[in-house]
Amino acid sequence: MNLQTILADSKTFYRSHNLESWAKALPSAIKLSKAAEAQMARAEKLRLEQVLVFPDFKTQMTAIATVIAETAMKPVTGMYGCKIGSANKMRGANVTVIVPL
DSSP states (O other), X not given: OOHXXXXXXXXXXHHHTTOHHHHHHSOSSOXXXXXXXXXXXXXXXXXXXOOOOOOOHHHHHHTHHXXXXXXXXXXXXXXXXXXXXXXXXXXXXXXXXOOOO
């Protein structure tokens, strides 16, 4: 996984969902600790391919209403008519791996 691409994609995602404060709060580069590198390697081994970098918790909480409005209340392209949980049946379970930066 290319960390700079992941970072750029995360910023683009946040900007496209009216979360400019989240995009601005992300670092300009990512440097992983040895433990984080091991977790990323495990995620790659498990074939987890979707990664999103989150801003600090305080930034997340200041825009939580926008997060809900932009991600939970709007339709998702390519998932028309899906009910909660049905996306898992289409692509497998959604798995979250938290990697401390």
